[in-house]
Amino acid sequence: MQVAASTSQQLAASRPAQAARLGCLPRIAGQRIAAARQASRSAACAAPRRAAARVAAAAAKNGSAAAPTGSGEYDYDLLIIGCGVGGHGAALHAVECGLKVAIVEGHDIGGTCVNRGCVPSKALLAASNEVRKLRNEHHQKTLGIQLDAASVSFDRQAIADHAINLANTVQGNLARSLESIGVTILKGQAKLTGPHTISYGLPGRVDVGGTATARDIIIATGSVPFVPGGIEVDGKTVFTSDHALKMEWLPNWIAIIGSGYIGLEFSDVYTALGSEVTFVEAMPNIMPGFDREIAKLAQRLLINGRPIDYHTNVIASKVTPGVPGVKPVRIELTDFTTKEVVDELEVDACLVATGRAPYTNGLNLPSVGVSTDRRGFVPVNDKMEVLDSNGKVVPHLYCIGDANGKYMLAHAASAQGIAVVDRERKVNHLAVPAACFTHPEVSFVGLTEDAAREKAEKEGWAAKLGVAKTYYKANSKSLAELESDGMAKLMYRKDTGEILGVHMIGLHSADNIHEFSNAMNMGLTLRDLKFNVHAHPTVAEVNEELIRHAQLENTAAVKPAAAGSKQPVAA
Numbered sequence: 001m002q003v004a005a006s007t008s009q010q011l012a013a014s015r016p017a018q019a020a021r022l023g024c025l026p027r028i029a030g031q032r033i034a035a036a037r038q039a040s041r042s043a044a045c046a047a048p049r050r051a052a053a054r055v056a057a058a059a060a061k062n063g064s065a066a067a068p069t070g071s072g073e074y075d076y077d078l079l080i081i082g083c084g085v086g087g088h089g090a091a092l093h094a095v096e097c098g099l100k101v102a103i104v105e106g107h108d109i110g111g112t113c114v115n116r117g118c119v120p121s122k123a124l125l126a127a128s129n130e131v132r133k134l135r136n137e138h139h140q141k142t143l144g145i146q147l148d149a150a151s152v153s154f155d156r157q158a159i160a161d162h163a164i165n166l167a168n169t170v171q172g173n174l175a176r177s178l179e180s181i182g183v184t185i186l187k188g189q190a191k192l193t194g195p196h197t198i199s200y201g202l203p204g205r206v207d208v209g210g211t212a213t214a215r216d217i218i219i220a221t222g223s224v225p226f227v228p229g230g231i232e233v234d235g236k237t238v239f240t241s242d243h244a245l246k247m248e249w250l251p252n253w254i255a256i257i258g259s260g261y262i263g264l265e266f267s268d269v270y271t272a273l274g275s276e277v278t279f280v281e282a283m284p285n286i287m288p289g290f291d292r293e294i295a296k297l298a299q300r301l302l303i304n305g306r307p308i309d310y311h312t313n314v315i316a317s318k319v320t321p322g323v324p325g326v327k328p329v330r331i332e333l334t335d336f337t338t339k340e341v342v343d344e345l346e347v348d349a350c351l352v353a354t355g356r357a358p359y360t361n362g363l364n365l366p367s368v369g370v371s372t373d374r375r376g377f378v379p380v381n382d383k384m385e386v387l388d389s390n391g392k393v394v395p396h397l398y399c400i401g402d403a404n405g406k407y408m409l410a411h412a413a414s415a416q417g418i419a420v421v422d423r424e425r426k427v428n429h430l431a432v433p434a435a436c437f438t439h440p441e442v443s444f445v446g447l448t449e450d451a452a453r454e455k456a457e458k459e460g461w462a463a464k465l466g467v468a469k470t471y472y473k474a475n476s477k478s479l480a481e482l483e484s485d486g487m488a489k490l491m492y493r494k495d496t497g498e499i500l501g502v503h504m505i506g507l508h509s510a511d512n513i514h515e516f517s518n519a520m521n522m523g524l525t526l527r528d529l530k531f532n533v534h535a536h537p538t539v540a541e542v543n544e545e546l547i548r549h550a551q552l553e554n555t556a557a558v559k560p561a562a563a564g565s566k567q568p569v570a571a
């Protein structure tokens with residue numbers, strides 16, 4: 001998450017004007033009166049009043065009391081529990097809308113992404129990939145560079161420090177970005193004590209804590225590593241990503257349980273720095289979340305050519321920590337289907353990357369009639385409104401990000417937070433891009449080919465389903481970088497040009513996916529994208545190729561566009 005101070009300052013300066021323009025969660029009475037006065041001077045100020053009316057109407061529809069209007073009734077318009085990227089995104093947008101906002105954080109500003117997730121992991125991936133490239137004699141030689149690859153060395157602690165320093169920098173930027181626009185940051189673990197109230201504090205700290213009230217409350221408490229039963233984590237030889245990111249040592253041989261995002265990204269780091277990796281995956285294939293064809297190529301590019309082996313269809317039913325250099329870590333493998341113990345591994349270390357569990361303990365949800373689901377996620381509807389045990393909306397209470405389990409990605413959390421504040425928007429999760437930052441990167445948006453086929457068959461338009469593919473081999477920029485392994489595929493409707501899903505593996509594919517995810521989010525079709533111009537030579541030209549390979553029906557029938565509108569599609 002990059003938060004430039006200048007952006008925050010611009011935000012603060014332009015807040016009143018933006019608040020007048022945007023329809024957001026309602027502001028507290030004093031601010032509303034000021035806005036109303038302004039409204040009588042400017043027609044542009046109608047939006048906040050419409051927002052207030054909408055909330056009152058929604059409250060009435062939900063059977064709740066009408067939105068309170070008393071002056072000073074609440075300390076804040078909006079109180080956010082948890083200052084991860086979800087809470088941060090919501091807070092920035094709320095201030096932009098002129099709301100009085102507080103955010104309460106019990107641990108580190110920035111949450112998982114900044115301190116124990118996206119940010120430090122990408123620093124490790126960047127540093128280790130440099131090592132991989134420098135040690136690849138063939139790669140360097142073909143570029144015309146002569147170096148003694150065997151002599152390339154690295155300082156493990158310095159690489160670890162790069163990740164720690166980056167996390168600290170981003171954390172500082174994030175805190176400043178909130179403070180500079182007037183968001184109150186409260187320190188402590190918060191719990192709900194009623195529909196509009198929280199209490200917060202830190203164990204053993206009498207100097208920290210208190211109570212606060214707000215018209216609206218957003219739960220943005222995120223997640224923590226999920227460790228299945230039977231696995232003993234000691235933080236030294238058996239650990240989760242929380243410990244792995246500190247990179248306190250480099251095992252010669254590490255087992256990674258789970259071949260999802262975390263497992264794959266860490267396998268990229270470890271193998272680049274010289275470790276051998278063994279994956280243990282419960283599903284019949286590794287990388288089970290990817291489109292099957294992309295997973296196949298990913299296996300060739302990210303697994304087969306590296307010191308990695310794997311066991312699939314087995315679970316790590318028991319993991320016992322070891323002592324580095326003295327006693328190995330023992331991993332008992334149980335067949336996923338038969339439930340029989342089938343093998344035991346002895347390795348130097350074990351990374352547990354088996355998903356994440358919501359961090360919703362201690363929120364006192366029953367005080368507002370809410371229970372979490374079996375796995376601890378807070379139930380919400382598509383507007384992120386929290387649902388009570390009977391499935392009814394709890395007025396003024398929202399939950400965003402990892403804590404609701406809809407899509408456990410940083411940008412999804414932030415988008416949900418913005419949508420809650422905005423009230424006009426719902427996040428289209430099918431248009432939210434995802435990426436795994438291995439080398440090369442894997443990225444996708446929307447449906448896999450299998451899911452698209454299933455949908456097409458179920459809805460009776462299987463003959464209209466198109467699948468287009470292209471390869472990075474023909475892309476000049478990738479060739480220049482000697483990184484031309486990769487492919488992109490597109491699932492679409494031949495009749496309407498609707499984009500159903502795009503999956504890529506290749507250089508910079510995490511950046512490249514946005515042309516499609518943004519198009520899907522805006523409801524654009526391939527007809528709209530067909531004449532997009534891409535700078536040459538760029539990896540973005542892979543997108544152009546992909547779009548060109550799509551075979552749309554009736555393209556000749558598309559009428560020429562009027563001047564200034566979208567371009568027509570030629571036959």
Ligand SMILES: Cc1cc2nc3c(=O)[nH]c(=O)nc-3n(C[C@H](O)[C@H](O)[C@H](O)COP(=O)(O)OP(=O)(O)OC[C@H]3O[C@@H](n4cnc5c(N)ncnc54)[C@H](O)[C@@H]3O)c2cc1C
Nearest residue numbers: 082084086106111112113117118190222401402408409410
């Ligand atoms: C190793 C790793 C790499 C990742 N890489 C990526 C990536 O590259 N891209 C990506 O999109 N996603 C990535 N993710 C996922 C991403 O980090 C999460 O999806 C994202 O952080 C979720 O944001 P959030 O705001 O919902 O929760 P979090 O970031 O978890 O923040 C929640 C905050 O709430 C606080 N909190 C919890 N309970 C309370 C309470 N009762 N009172 C006060 N405060 C409380 C917590 O201390 C925490 O600071 C990665 C995750 C991991 C573990």
Ligand SMILES: NC(=O)c1ccc[n+]([C@@H]2O[C@H](COP(=O)([O-])OP(=O)(O)OC[C@H]3O[C@@H](n4cnc5c(N)ncnc54)[C@H](O)[C@@H]3O)[C@@H](O)[C@H]2O)c1
Nearest residue numbers: 258259260261262263281282315316353354355408435436
């Ligand atoms: N680049 C990114 O966006 C990024 C990077 C890292 C993490 N994340 C987020 O963090 C979350 C957690 O990542 P993750 O990789 O831990 O989870 P994941 O859900 O992506 O993958 C977990 C894998 O572990 C396997 N598994 C589960 N239990 C097992 C067991 N007992 N034995 C063997 N295999 C088992 C699952 O089948 C699955 O393949 C993800 O949901 C993702 O959203 C995102």
